[in-house]
Amino acid sequence: MKGRLPGLxxxxxxxLAKPLVFxxxxxxRHLGKTGLPQWSIAETWECSDVSGAVATVQEGPLAGRSLRQVVADRPEELMGPGWSGTRFPVLTKFIDASGALPVHLHADDEAARRLEGQPNGKTEAWHILDAAPGATALCGVREGVTAHELRTALEAQESDRVLRRLPVRAGRTVHVPGGTPHSFGPATLVHEIEQTSDIQQHAMRWNMEDGSPVGDEEFAANLDMLMRQVDLASRPEFTPGLRIAAGDGVERVFLTASRHFALERWTAGTAEPLRHAFATAQILTNVGAPVRVRSGAWSGEPGRAETVLLPAVLGEVEVTGPADVLLGYLPGLDxxxxxxxxxxxxxxxxxxxxxxxxPSTRDGGGERDQAAG
Structure with missing residues (x-):
């Protein structure tokens, strides 16, 4: 019974570690995450409630319980008063694009419901943790390119004719609405936050799981679906974020925010700890050296590249510096x-x-307005 469940x-x-070809x-090696297989790893899904890849609680009274079970049993304690849902709404990952990702897109909410039979699409944001000098990303269709021109270029595998290639620098973030064709890499390391979904449409003649070729019939079908979902008007830009001093030697940077998710990066020295009050679940991801974290009656030391999910009911967190952490969450924007x-x-x-x-032209008024207007 729910009343007998332990407190959050x-x-x-x-x-989940994914060994994709890129x-x-x-x-x-760079982030210092331990416990990974020895083979090449493209992604680690740090906080996931995607079907087939649902995370499990590792320790404490809820050990062995899936994240989806926690959502079902304690929705408001986890997410905040008045929230209801069947899945944790935010997915976070580390992505190692040692090679280039395939050109692909994810459906927005409307296309996901209409074409994919899914409850939501997959808007995402990339926060660049590391990138080689000269690294670039493809993101959005060039202004003036028609749907026919886009399809023709993708058929010929000539993405640069029709897609925007942007410079990539560590510390920058880009918000990528569903429907935006994109790719990044090589030599790029990313923290990605997104809607809980794994839908995608590819425009490549190889499979990212093993590099095997995609046949002509499958490739044409993939392009058909991609063209039904593409947003020709979406042209995202990288931003440096907005900074706030949050204490002596403590800095808070808002990296991205929309109705789907928000992401912040907090750093702290040793003069005083990072202190943050919150009303919705926080995905705390450590991107620096091991730190001491206290929230409620719990304290622990997340190691390098480790993630801890802080339920809303806890209400506050304190991190002893030196610290460099990301906080991802489903925001109340105001x-x-x-x-x-x-x-x-x-x-x-x-x-x-x-x-x-x-902006998303199909998800009800635009991501920019949802984020701040």
């Missing part, structure tokens, strides 16, 4: 994003830059 506490979750060793940024002196047009250049 910070949840360490299992992370991967390498950067998640282990409460969690606009209010602190307005209080810090940012104007609404500047706050809109968190998703600038990334």
């Amino acid at each position: 506490y910070p949840l360490r979750l299992t992370a 991967g390498g060793q950067a998640i282990a 409460r969690d994003v606009r209010a602190p940024l307005l209080a810090a002196g940012y104007a609404l047009p500047v706050i809109r830059s968190l998703t600038a250049g990334a």
Whole structure:
């Protein structure tokens, strides 16, 4: 019975490692994540409630329980008062693009329901953790390119004729709405936050699982579906984020925010700890050295590239520095994003830059307006 379940506490979750062909060793060697297989790893799914890849609680009274079970048993304690749902709504990953990802896109919410039979699409954001000098990403269709021109170029595997190639730098973030054709790599390491979904349509003649060729019939069918889902108007831009001083030697950077998710990066020195109050579940991902974390009655030391899910009911977290952590969450935009940024002196047009250049023309008014307007 629900009344007999143990109270919620910070949840360490299992992370799924995916050995796709574009991967390498950067998640282990650069980020320092342990426990990975010896072969090349393209992605680790740090907090996942995607069917077939649902994370499991690793320790404490709820050990062995799936994230989906926790959502079902304690939705408001996990996500905040008034929330209801059947799946944890946010997915986070590390992605090692040692090689280039295939050109692909994910359906937006409307296309996912209409064409894929799924409850939601997959808008995402990439926060660049490391990139080689000269690294680039393909993101969005060039202005003026028609659907026919796009299809013709993708058939010929000439993506640069029709897609925008953007410079990539560590510390930058780009919000990528569903329907946006994209790719990044090689030599790029990313933390990705997105809607809980694994739908995608590819425009490549090889499979990313093993590099095997895609036959003509399958390739044509893939392009057919991609063209039904593409948003020709989506042209995202990388942004540096919006910074707030949050204490002596403590900095809070808002990296991206929309109705689907928000992502912040917090750093702290040793003068005082990072302290943050919250009203919705926080996915705390450590991208620096091991740190001491306290939330509620729990304390622990997340190691390098480890993730801990902080339930909403805990309400606060303290991280002892030196610290460099990411906090991903499903925001109440007025409460969690606009209010602190307005209080810090940012104007609404500047706050809109968190998703600038990334409007969705089919998801009800645009991601920029949902984020800040």
